[in-house]
Amino acid sequence: MKNEYDVIIVGGGITGAGTARDCAMRGLRVLLIERHDIAAGATGRNHGLLHSGARYAVTDPESASECIRENQILRNIASHCVDQTEGLFITLPEDDLNYQATFVDSCRNAGIQAEIIDPKEALRLEPSVNPDIIGAVKVPDGSVDPFRLCAANMLDAKLHGAQVLLYTEVTEFIKDGNTIKGVRTYNTQTKRKGAYYASVVVNASGIWGHHVAEMAGVHIGMFPAKGSLLIFAHRVNDVVINRCRKPANADILVPGDTVCIIGTTSDRIPFEACDDLHVEPDEVNLLIEEGAKLAPSLANTRILRAFAGVRPLVSADNDPTGRSISRGTVCLDHEVRDGVGGFVSITGGKLTTYRLMAEEATDLVCRKLHIDKTCETAVTPLPGSEGKSFREVAERIWENPTTIQKATVGRLGSGAARMKDNSVLEQSLICECEEVSVGEINSAIERLDVSSLTDLRRRTRVGMGTCQGELCACRAAGLLVKAHDCVEREREDIRDFMTERWKGMYPIGWGDALREAEYTQWVYKHVLGV
Amino acid sequence: MKFDTIIIGGGLAGLTAGISLQQAGIHTAIISSGQNALHFFSGIFESSETCRERLIRLFSTAGIRVQDIPGYHLMPMGTFREAGLSLEDVASFPEKKIAERALIVNFMGFHDFFSSFLAEGLEKEGTACRIRFIRLPEMEHLRQSPSEMRSVNIARVLDECWEKAVADIRVLHKDEDLIILPQVFGLKDASVPEKIASALPAHVVFVGTMPPSVPGIRTQMKLKRRFEVLGGTFLMGDEVTSAALHEGVVSSVTTRNLDSVRLFADHFILASGGYFSKGLVATPNRIVEPLFGLDVFQASDRNQWYRTDFFQDQPYMDFGVRTDTSLHALKDGVPMKNLYAIGSVLGNTRKDDFGTAAGLAVSTAFAVADAIKESQKEQLP
Numbered sequence: 001m002k003n004e005y006d007v008i009i010v011g012g013g014i015t016g017a018g019t020a021r022d023c024a025m026r027g028l029r030v031l032l033i034e035r036h037d038i039a040a041g042a043t044g045r046n047h048g049l050l051h052s053g054a055r056y057a058v059t060d061p062e063s064a065s066e067c068i069r070e071n072q073i074l075r076n077i078a079s080h081c082v083d084q085t086e087g088l089f090i091t092l093p094e095d096d097l098n099y100q101a102t103f104v105d106s107c108r109n110a111g112i113q114a115e116i117i118d119p120k121e122a123l124r125l126e127p128s129v130n131p132d133i134i135g136a137v138k139v140p141d142g143s144v145d146p147f148r149l150c151a152a153n154m155l156d157a158k159l160h161g162a163q164v165l166l167y168t169e170v171t172e173f174i175k176d177g178n179t180i181k182g183v184r185t186y187n188t189q190t191k192r193k194g195a196y197y198a199s200v201v202v203n204a205s206g207i208w209g210h211h212v213a214e215m216a217g218v219h220i221g222m223f224p225a226k227g228s229l230l231i232f233a234h235r236v237n238d239v240v241i242n243r244c245r246k247p248a249n250a251d252i253l254v255p256g257d258t259v260c261i262i263g264t265t266s267d268r269i270p271f272e273a274c275d276d277l278h279v280e281p282d283e284v285n286l287l288i289e290e291g292a293k294l295a296p297s298l299a300n301t302r303i304l305r306a307f308a309g310v311r312p313l314v315s316a317d318n319d320p321t322g323r324s325i326s327r328g329t330v331c332l333d334h335e336v337r338d339g340v341g342g343f344v345s346i347t348g349g350k351l352t353t354y355r356l357m358a359e360e361a362t363d364l365v366c367r368k369l370h371i372d373k374t375c376e377t378a379v380t381p382l383p384g385s386e387g388k389s390f391r392e393v394a395e396r397i398w399e400n401p402t403t404i405q406k407a408t409v410g411r412l413g414s415g416a417a418r419m420k421d422n423s424v425l426e427q428s429l430i431c432e433c434e435e436v437s438v439g440e441i442n443s444a445i446e447r448l449d450v451s452s453l454t455d456l457r458r459r460t461r462v463g464m465g466t467c468q469g470e471l472c473a474c475r476a477a478g479l480l481v482k483a484h485d486c487v488e489r490e491r492e493d494i495r496d497f498m499t500e501r502w503k504g505m506y507p508i509g510w511g512d513a514l515r516e517a518e519y520t521q522w523v524y525k526h527v528l529g530v
Numbered sequence: 531m532k533f534d535t536i537i538i539g540g541g542l543a544g545l546t547a548g549i550s551l552q553q554a555g556i557h558t559a560i561i562s563s564g565q566n567a568l569h570f571f572s573g574i575f576e577s578s579e580t581c582r583e584r585l586i587r588l589f590s591t592a593g594i595r596v597q598d599i600p601g602y603h604l605m606p607m608g609t610f611r612e613a614g615l616s617l618e619d620v621a622s623f624p625e626k627k628i629a630e631r632a633l634i635v636n637f638m639g640f641h642d643f644f645s646s647f648l649a650e651g652l653e654k655e656g657t658a659c660r661i662r663f664i665r666l667p668e669m670e671h672l673r674q675s676p677s678e679m680r681s682v683n684i685a686r687v688l689d690e691c692w693e694k695a696v697a698d699i700r701v702l703h704k705d706e707d708l709i710i711l712p713q714v715f716g717l718k719d720a721s722v723p724e725k726i727a728s729a730l731p732a733h734v735v736f737v738g739t740m741p742p743s744v745p746g747i748r749t750q751m752k753l754k755r756r757f758e759v760l761g762g763t764f765l766m767g768d769e770v771t772s773a774a775l776h777e778g779v780v781s782s783v784t785t786r787n788l789d790s791v792r793l794f795a796d797h798f799i800l801a802s803g804g805y806f807s808k809g810l811v812a813t814p815n816r817i818v819e820p821l822f823g824l825d826v827f828q829a830s831d832r833n834q835w836y837r838t839d840f841f842q843d844q845p846y847m848d849f850g851v852r853t854d855t856s857l858h859a860l861k862d863g864v865p866m867k868n869l870y871a872i873g874s875v876l877g878n879t880r881k882d883d884f885g886t887a888a889g890l891a892v893s894t895a896f897a898v899a900d901a902i903k904e905s906q907k908e909q910l911p
Contacts, residue, residue, distance in 0.1 A: 281833060427676050475642065481646045487647055490647075495840075502840035509812070510832075511811075514805050514846065515806050518804055521841075527570055527741065528605065529608075529610075
């Protein structure tokens, strides 16, 4: 039959991408369907924290031990996405220092190396930390670039034969009695309908999985918990800073690339709100206030933008914040649970544990297909991470790598070697804030399914820096025009891109952010005539 | 040091006021931090109806030519807007079909000139377009640093070798009746664009690039020179650090570069610009005027400062220093006796009387210059 696969995965976030990779590596014929772009949901809307598991050690030991195992695996298989920063759990004068002992014990029980250090030592390790701390514990937290991680999984899935359809919505399940046989789809860009068949459909759609399951006639009691975060324009800290207390609001500060991120809040929201999240002024105030307790200099650091994501939690009780719900993996075989054959949901979990989630889902798919293949994703490096250190990779490609070339290797890992050529024209910068060159953009357009500026941003960091696209959006659009030969679409694209950038700017629209915004709004409207 | 008038801010408003006052023999100093909105000037004077004739006269004495042709301006992204008073640099046409065939020429690797958008916009209106690139050896050193291929850097190179670019363009030109070039010519010498036009066998127009704006910077240099030729004192790269205020009168200011010297004047004009120029500073809770602590018209709730649509007019742009009808700035609800506010620091608070943007800058500058001239006359015995 045409359009027939072993497995169809619905959702192009990290869970879907990881599952597609695992299935494809085990030899299945895989189709992944995503209604927007890769990493467009919760995958791209979090701290980018590579959990050591310490945060859950006391309240959710199962998640904690999953996290530390996966943490160590990702350091190897996704080295080009991971920054091995280490983490601190600090106790402030207002916190109960007795919690520290419980915390350290729980960490050790979960297999997390947790070392109590002198507050002075903590200050030496991380000079930005609040000097008033009365206690500090060192743990193996890290930071991870979720966009890069998702793109690398997607790329590897494709290298193993998986097919990927972006901007494609599942509109309906094709059923034979109580068994799912496939999906009907609608491509929002080409406006074309399609039908695809498979023995198993995996629902890996995050919070939207609630709706996907309903379409299949299954109810998963999901719990949309919105979390808001702020990005600061400087990398204030080099070590992840957490509060050593029960998980609460705004108690994690994570360095990532050139910035750092404080978060989160946690509020239950209606399902309808998941597609259009706004960060409220109260949330912004709270994040700044609490953030400054972790690192006082945040109070005077420029904020780049505010954003929010929705955790795909599965309801366990009536906790209105969702903080007490397990962050562990939920893998549901709907044939057993609901009598709907050929349908699996994989949800819950965390960015850090995506690979394990993918493994569980793939194991279940394989059992259903009577295939006996072991999972190899824990030991096989992702594309970009096969090489050695960044410096070695850079030096193998360029004799004397410039800072821009080093930035490129930082993003692409060994994949940087595939950059087309090194002519001066290709080295010219499009995005000055993030040092993204013409060559890197062209290479992303060529290899990574880019159809818009926002897609390009997720794959290259274009427009993520201090100017938030003011300088680079039109330049990058020029390159997209060259590749796709469609000016009209790019005009619309620039408008969408700037609107999306603005959405994260106005909640923190004061100081330098408003200066930048005034300039940008003036230039786009009155000078360029966009 | 004593002046008749001190102007804080060396952008379009400050320079226009300064020139008008110097022309009347009123000794004026301008304190300029350096960058101002002329660096991203589109060349179009928004809402300049009230001051049109005076603006043309003042600019022509400074050697800046403006035009006022009915029709349309061609914008850098290939869109059109209704023509108004503008610098002569701005490409203007009687109708949207601007030619039968146009040749658009850009410099290789210059990403701040949007040739493909221009072509699409023009083809929609019936002008067939061909895009070609040129590469001059003189420009290659710019590429050594990947962020140097920007308008002003290119313009500096072209100031020395524009004839070579013209020679290359001549080779590329076939039968087009129009040649479109980026606005990167004549930074130093305003006559260059005209010379290029006469050296090429078709009508030539120049279309804007991503800022910095070459015509804007040239305009600023010319206005500054005119102000200085008239005897004005231009304090470049300096900032006001403190002001002495007493009973609604400003007596003196100090600056960063002249820290021990107090600068005295009979009149002070605040032309310090909007948010970008730091004439207005937004804190998380309110918007302030940082030098004198003047009253700022604003919405008290931060939620009311913005609209979610990036391309809509934003309420924060309406906020600005409050004044009385004769543009005396208000402090604690009372007009300052010798401190005026002009240009973007007013936001859109005086839109109905003085317009917006460049029109606001020029018309408020004239109004305040006139008021100061009047009061100087009255003081004569």
